[in-house]
Amino acid sequence: MERMTDEARAVIAALDGPAMLARTCEWAGINSGTRNLAGLARMAAVLADAFAVLPGETRLMEPAPVDTVGADGEVTALEHGRHLYLAVRPDAPVQMLFTGHMDTVYSADHPFQTVTHRSDGTVNGPGVADMKGGLCVLLAAIEAIERGPDAARLGYSVVINSDEETGSLSSSVLLAEAARGKVAALTYEPALPDGTLAGARGGTGNFAIVVRGRAAHAGRNPEEGRNAIVAAAAIAVRLAAARGDGLSVNPARIDGGGPNNVVPDLAVLRVNFRPRDPAAIARAETTVRDAIASIGSEHDVHIALHGSFNRPPKPMDAGSERLFATVAEAGGALGLPIAWRATGGVCDGNNIAAAGVPVVDTMGVRGGAIHSAEEFLIADSLVERAALSILTIRRIIARGHA
Structure with a gap:
């Protein structure tokens, strides 16, 4: 482990860990499940107030239209919350993108709603790691950069969306536009408990396949029916057989059917694909x-x-490798070993990379058990990860690139 530099010590000394933790717990106390529009509106307003300390205009952007397929096979509009967007110094010589999400996987009626401080230095609560803590790290890091002597050289966009947990369908265009012209991006998903970052990621695709057959009496004239459930099941089996060679396939659910004496005329098959590369897609x-x-x-x-x-x-392309090396260099100044590994999970980092921008997408707190009632963050990592971001951003400003 490298010895911490004087620069790193000064950065850490200027960060207010207790205030960051208090803010994280306050934000985690606001239920902002993706489908809780009232909770998302409250969270968006709180974030807008918090990020208003930065220069530039903070705006709440309307979500793009998104359709969904119901169990009845009908396509309807799916409402989403607004997304926070901030642009600062768009004419500065070095342009970066910082992203996070305000939504969590915990609905308003989910039993997991309480933040608990544990004796081992961890905090258990809904979204403390994924990613209310990450948003606090992001804000603290940018505030520190704004106080520094080289702030004028940095321009940046901040996007905090309301639908990352369900695929960023209403914010993907906003993310792509914000990524345009940026030399690097940092996204504040949680790192693993030991600090390991996510490197290469597979992709994902979600599909609803609506099968419409013909109803008939199951005893009197079944041959006149066309069984939608059987057809949907046949599709599921066919798709499942395609797994392998960089492609995971999960037929997850079939909606449809009815009384035992009726040949079902409707089925909706839900399928998730996880491709490793474009060839798998x-x-x-x-x-x-x-x-x-x-x-x-x-x-x-x-x-x-x-x-x-x-x-x-x-x-992990050449640009990503350079950016990871910069993060590792900043970690070295803090005495932190920085490692990364490939993962099957997905996040907005996938979309940012697809826009041609190098991204490290696990710059948030160290934590674990996300998407469960055991979710936790390691409290000391709030300051640690904010310092990592600050030193990383400073190096990018100095070099003009990742």
């Missing part, structure tokens, strides 16, 4: 297209496909 698309065509013909049913590959795979 192409193979998945071909498999889906072929399955729909052949099974639709074989079972004499009508099939409609809804969905997309909304998060492309994120490889």
Whole structure:
């Protein structure tokens, strides 16, 4: 482990750890599940007030339209919360993007709503790691940069969306626009408890396949029916058989059916794909297209496909490797070993990388058990990770690139 530099000590000394922890706990006390629009509105207002200390205009952006397929096979509009957007010094020579999300996976009626301080120095609570703590790290880091002598050289955009946990469908265009022209991006998903960062990521695609058959009496004239459940199950089996060679396929749910004496005329199959690379996406698309065509013909049913590959795979390319090296260098100044590894999870880092911008997407707190009632953050990592961001950003400003 490297010895901490004087610069690192000064950065850490200027950070207010207790205040950061208090703010994290306050924000975690606001339920902002993706579908809790009232809670998201409250969270967005709190964040807008907090980020207003930065120069530039903080705006709450309307979500882009998103459709959803119900269990009845009908397509309807799906409401989302607004997204926070801030642009500072767009004409500065070095331009960066900072992103996070205000939504959590915990609904307003979820039993996990309380923040608890544990004797081992961890804090248990909804969203403390993913990512209310990360948002506090982000704000503290940018505030420190704004107090520094080289702030005028840095321009940046901040995007905090309200729908990351469900795929960023209403914020993906905003993220792509904000990424344009940036030399690097930092996203504040949590690191692992030991500080390991996420490197390469696979992609993801979510689809709803609506199968419409024909109802008939299951005893009197079943041959006149066209069983949508059987056809949907056949598609599920066909798609599941395509897994392998960089592609994971999970047929997750079939909605439909009714009384035992009626041939079901509707089924909705939900499927998740996890492609490792663009070739796996192409193979998945071909498999889906072929399955729909052949099974639709074989079972004499009508099939409609809804969905997309909304998060492309994120490889470790040369730009990413340079940015990770910069983060590792900043970690060395803090006496922190910085390691990373590939992961099957996805986040907004996938979308940012697809826009051609190098990104490290786990610059948030150290924590774990996310998406469960055991979610925790390591309290000391608030200051530690804010310092890591500050030193990383300063190096990028000095070099003019990642």
